[in-house]
Amino acid sequence: MNRNTYILSVEGLNVYYGTFHAVHDVSFNVLPGEIFGLLGPNGAGKTSTLSAIEGLLKPRSGSVIISGYDIREKPLHARAVIGVQLQATSFQPELTVSEILKLYAGVYGVELNKEKLQAILKEIKLEDAAGKKFGQLSGGQQQRVSLAISTMHNPKLVLLDEPTTGLDPQSRRQLWERMESMREQGHAVLLTTHSMEEAEAVCDRVAIIDHGRLIAIDTPQALIENNRTNPEVIKASRRGKITLEDVFIGLTGKAIRS
């Protein structure tokens, strides 16, 4: 398959922080209409990989091609086709929901008239909170605003960094449905998550990263099937039935990471 066929193509990515080698030679591709999960323990290199894809940090070597654009050579073109939801809350708390939506509409070059603004607010169920300051919203509402902004310019690839952390089950389910609807519309989604339940529920393929290295990449079902006889995975199994979490623990170990 040609690299241009993929929405995202990461090849031989190496990221360093000083002398610390955070991401080792990572390569993977994401197809249009695919939900791809990047799984790994704390400090495994998920966010560093995502930051290199977003162009927020410069890798020592390797390439990131987004919809045919190299993020280092054509950063603005590459960023125009991606939507990003970062891990941390990232909007000025003094601005209202509609002011934030207007700001990002301008920044992404999206025309946002009154009707379109209302439609977005309705979609994220915040019609009554349009005039509320971002800092006054609940965690779930903030996540919905953030997701609306990351998709308002109809991006080909949406990058979600631990999007369901801290959400209640209802908000989490709603987010999964949004991801699935994005997939149906042909958007690709790359998400990092700690939740194996989430990865099994929504991801078409997952990659497991540990100590900065990609140690497995496949569909959740295939990962379970291929590791059914792995002694470490069997040891990690708690109920006799092998789950993606057992595979994850079996491959990355039981030790708690920082």
Add this chain to the structure above:
Amino acid sequence: MDKHIPTTATVLNSLLRADLTTQWRNRRSFVLVLLVPVIILISWKGVIDKLGGAFALSSCITIGLVATGLMGYSNSIARDRDKGVFQRLRVAPMPSWCIMASRLIVQLLMITLLTVIVFIAGNNIDHITLSPTGYAITFFTAIIGGAVYLGLGQVVVGLIQNPETVNSTVRLIYFVFIIVGMFGEFGILGEQVKEMVKWSPYGTVKAVIAAGMLPETWNGDTTTSLFVTIGYAVLFSVIGIRKFKWNNK
């Protein structure tokens, strides 16, 4: 098909609108910035004839500039960096310099507003008036002076990551500038300190602003002060920009 990349003007326009709205919502902090110069104008009411109107106004504007550039700018940058506001903007299809350009334009507007308010307060409280040329030149010199303190603020956020530490550091610098600057200038702290203050960022900025108010008093020393002021602005900006990190993680 190529995705639409917005023009720099569109991006700057959106950023400016948001930054001005944020500034307006935080107007209480600007009122506090104005408070010190206004209190000085009130407390110096009886000695204005001895000190001279230009001396009083230039002291107040310089103190206001220190507060705006150091406390207003640095604290807002440190807070937004900590919250990840910049990182979110940087993943959008726009050059990163637009983010800072918008912030700086807002600060320059604040400097202009501060200068206007000090002029109005000076006129109402102490009946100080300048020639039209004096007023016009002062806006220009205030912006040059403001650049020194914005640059110094940039150095602080470049060297210090934690927003609380940035806040306490700029307060300390502000306090030192006011106390050492004003008392040193009066000669209370000795001749050596007086000379040091004269060529410090406080002294050169104040000299340039004072001479701008009374253009007929502009001399060789003022021109040197202007060059030193520009030198400080460039030096601080270069260090601040080189050391600055968009993310404090």
